[in-house]
Amino acid sequence: MAYIKFKAEIPEWFHLEEYVEKRLEAKDILPNLIYRKILYGFIKNKLTVEVVNKEDCLHNNCIFELNGNLKLCSNRFAGNNEYQRKKIISFMFENIKKNPITPFSKKASSDNFLFEPINMCFSIFMNGFTQHTVSKPINELSSVDFARKYFSLSKVHRNFIKSEILAFGDTRNSENEEELLFSHENRNGLTREIVDDCRGSFFSMNVKNMKNNNLVNNPFIEVNLNFTNTFLIRQFEQWLNKKRIQLSNNNISYDEDLLDADPNTLINKINEYRIFAYLDLCFWEVIEQHKIKKSVFAITLFPNGEKGESIFKNLDENFLPPLMISAQSKEMRRLISLYNLEKIDF
Structure with missing residues (x-):
């Protein structure tokens, strides 16, 4: 030694x-x-x-x-x-x-x-x-993703979603009014007036802003909670920066360092x-x-x-x-x- x-x-x-x-x-x-x-x-x-x-x-x-x-x-x-x-x-x-x-x-x-x-x-x-x-911690959902999730539900749950849409009018698309109104088994209280009140909703505006099957403005994301908080925050910041760069109306600079820039x-x-x-x-x-x-x-x-x-x-x-x-x-x-x-x- x-x-x-x-x-x-x-x-x-x-x-x-x-x-x-x-x-x-x-x-x-x-x-x-x-x-x-x-x-x-x-x-x-x-x-x-x-x-x-x-x-x-x-x-x-x-x-x-x-x-x-x-x-x-x-x-x-x-x-x-x-x-x-x-x-x-x-x-x-x-x-x-x-x-x-x-x-x-x-x-x-x-x-x-x-x-x-x-x-x-x-x-x-x-x-x-x-x-x-194997799975992304934050994943942007497309309209196809939503459709798959919707049709994977049982008929009882799908009918409940339809009744909620018609009752509160948060989402509306004129092309599916008839399907939403008349496919529901229990149509009590779901009148044409309620359907008309749902026109021109937030969902209609989102559909107009859809590109490549994704919502450009106000997109929806799915979060995998199996990841750590710091990891999710960092990945969301990177996703957010990329998403804003894609928008033609983005006037904000996103050159800020991520969380790990601290010496x-x-x-x-x-x-x-x-x-x-x-x-x-x-x-x-x-x-x-x-x-x-x-x-x-x-x-x-x-x-x-x-x-x-x-x-x-x-x-x-x-x-x-x-x-x-x-x-x-x-x-x-x-x-x-x-x-x-x-x-x-x-």
């Missing part, structure tokens, strides 16, 4: 410029973080490795169990549990050393036997965190504190059984003196545990929301 007291003793594979040459967005940060969470799990033995026979591996080369146990088939992966755990750690860390920002390149790693189990772990973790991307937000902190560079040096410490002096960390990661060594106490105690250890922390939910937002096609 060596005590690293000088910057010159930092390993040759570490190049700070590879970490800071561009600002990372959530779409870059989340997969990088998940990859390192998996590596951290194997290093700390929170993710265990077990070499088993083919039957115990369900006749697969490898399986990953819900309790965080990676089973490797002995026919393909020779050696005991500890040997394979160290091989996995070495394989994952070598990928980081080659390319710290995209450490899990299929092109570069697919010829290694260990690519399959690590790819399995990565896919399970990644899909587990981002599985709700103290999660994404900015990950970039500002050079989290991945710090984590990778910490991994190297543990794997090689060295100890880096905090002042060496500071001068290595912040050569222009942007941060002092006191920052690492806050990182170790407050900032990193919610990201590296917890799967349900507010920081992880925030990052996943930002990742999903960047992936959405508006």
Whole structure:
């Protein structure tokens, strides 16, 4: 074990410029973080490795169990549990050393036997965190959407909607007056006078402003409440900006930054504190059984003196545990929301 007291003793594979040459967005940060969470799990033995026979591996080369146990088939992966755990750690860390920002390149790693189990772990973790991307959090409804929802209702409910329309006259279209009035089974009180009072309504004006089957003015949206509040607010702002730009009568500027423009937000902190560079040096410490002096960390990661060594106490105690250890922390939910937002096609 060596005590690293000088910057010159930092390993040759570490190049700070590879970490800071561009600002990372959530779409870059989340997969990088998940990859390192998996590596951290194997290093700390929170993710265990077990070499088993083919039957115990369900006749697969490898399986990953819900309790965080990676089973490797002995026919393909020779050696005991500890040997394979160290091989996995070495394989994952070598990928980081080659390319710290995209450490899990299929092109570069697919010829290694260990690519399959690590790819399995990565896919399970990644899909587990981002599985709700299959549906949009805010979706604009078209007239066809409304029609489908209406005709999916039972006849009793459809008749109730018709009676409400005729009774209160909030929505009206002259082409469907007869259908609304006379298809209702109980027409008591639904007179021609009521129908006439419903003419020229809000709905008629909306129909005139319909383009591409969507309502341009006063559009309707559907909100998926399975997403976080911050995510929904951000996505609504982006949808709103795009919608206003589409309107010919839009005279308002919508260049305002979204909620995450604040310099103290999660994404900015990950970039500002050079989290991945710090984590990778910490991994190297543990794997090689060295100890880096905090002042060496500071001068290595912040050569222009942007941060002092006191920052690492806050990182170790407050900032990193919610990201590296917890799967349900507010920081992880925030990052996943930002990742999903960047992936959405508006």
